[in-house]
Amino acid sequence: MNEGVRWLTEDEQRVWRKYLAATSMLSEYLERRMQQDAGIPHTYYEVLVSLSEAPECTLRMSELAVRSRFSRSRLSHAVTKLEAKGWVVRTSCPSDKRGAWATLSEQGRAVLEAAAPDHVEAVRKALFDVLDAEQVHRLGEITGAIIDGLAEECEAVEADAGEGAD
Amino acid sequence: MNEGVRWLTEDEQRVWRKYLAATSMLSEYLERRMQQDAGIPHTYYEVLVSLSEAPECTLRMSELAVRSRFSRSRLSHAVTKLEAKGWVVRTSCPSDKRGAWATLSEQGRAVLEAAAPDHVEAVRKALFDVLDAEQVHRLGEITGAIIDGLAEECEAVEADAGEGAD
DNA sequence: ACTATGTTGTTGAGTCTTCAATGATTCGAT
DNA sequence: ATCGAATCATTGAAGACTCAACAACATAGT
Incomplete structure (x- = not known):
């Protein structure tokens, strides 16, 4: 399994x-x-x-x-x-x-x-001071990808919730 | 100000x-x-x-x-x-x-x-599927930097708390 | 107009977290 | 040996979040 x-x-x-x-x-x-x-x-x-x-x-x-x-x-x-x-x-x-x-x-x-x-x-102090410009740029990319992925996931869940039994 | x-x-x-x-x-x-x-x-x-x-x-x-x-x-x-x-x-x-x-x-x-x-x-699904190898590597760097930065910050705070008035 | 359905926002109960206070024990210095 | 300080863990109260239930209103179809 x-x-x-x-x-x-x-x-x-x-x-x-x-x-x-x-x-x-x-x-x-x-x-x-x-x-x-x-x-x-x-x-x-x-x-x-x-x-x-x-x-x-x-x-x-x-x-x-x-x-x-x-x-x-x-x-x-x-x-x-x-x-x-x-x-x-x-x-x-x-x-x-x-x-x-x-x-x-x-x-x-x-x-x-x-x-x-x-x-x-x-x-x-906690974030931007410890990252260089390249890392900040990457962090933007990465968080963007996570958001997009979970947005799809959420829509799928809501769609499921919306549909009754078929 | x-x-x-x-x-x-x-x-x-x-x-x-x-x-x-x-x-x-x-x-x-x-x-x-x-x-x-x-x-x-x-x-x-x-x-x-x-x-x-x-x-x-x-x-x-x-x-x-x-x-x-x-x-x-x-x-x-x-x-x-x-x-x-x-x-x-x-x-x-x-x-x-x-x-x-x-x-x-x-x-x-x-x-x-x-x-x-x-x-x-x-x-x-939420993280590794939406990132490529390069991004995963970068995320490791970035989170490592944040941890190190805040660890210092925390130690400083604890040191302050430990010392009484001078 | 009337009913069914969906939307908006609130509420209360239960759960989780924080904060400060506490009891119990150990450690260090005299 | 003893006194004071530090450490370990728990507790209760207060704040914050989730979930389900609810009341009030809006919208669409007949």
Whole structure:
């Protein structure tokens, strides 16, 4: 039964383990710094960034979820927290009464701008300072390939979910 | 005050965003598959792998924590869950009465071996199938550089924590 | 107009992680 | 031998995420 399995080669295993170590170390590093600097998870910061880049600093919840790669539920919980801090405001949408808008408040923008320099510094220190230009370019290629591969995979899964029994 | 900040270039931003997307998509993909296949988080699977590679399938909790990149506390909670499932056994350590050993049970090994083929398949599909040999090699370099950089950073932090006021 | 179906967003329960506090033991210096 | 500091592991509470269930509304077909 194991004969069909394409196990990883020695080299692939080494790379995979380094990948796991590097990504978890990096995300824990950013997480810790963001928690200290702004008192929120790194992912919440990315939500604020997404909002700040939208016209009028406003997006529909579902659109914000896509841009932040949050599930609807996760975003709903997150925005509840961010609203409690006064950094985001929810408004109900008149054209589609199911919908809701999320808007970055002035206070939210201030927090974002205050946290940004430290965040960039952290990303630089952990990533771009240790890579040369060639490696940065390659990393772009590699991550692009992963994204494309998984995007296909996701579409396939959604297609399966959509179809009932035939 | 912002003048000292080394902001990211356009290219760096693009790469950074792709990095975030790729790593989160990949980890969510593995997470989902592991949850479906074995009913545990992907990181718990890695804990079992670490144990399976140790002599006698046994490690001190603190050593297991290092190898799985878990905090002591996180590992303690995790092992509690894994013990409840009967996949890991805790034994108190006679030579150091503070310590505890964790051992992979027969049942745990069976679960691990049952989950392994699907897991490898997932890693292949999401990562190695979409990269050529050159890219895999580069990914090894890049992740190695990140690990080395953050290891230094961590040591510096620990050194700070260790020293009191001077 | 009416019903079936799909979409949007929220909620609650359960799970996982972090953080700080704790108990138990070992080590080092006096 | 003893006192203080460091180490090992666990615990409980609080925060964050997932999943399934749900309410409210929109859309399309009849």
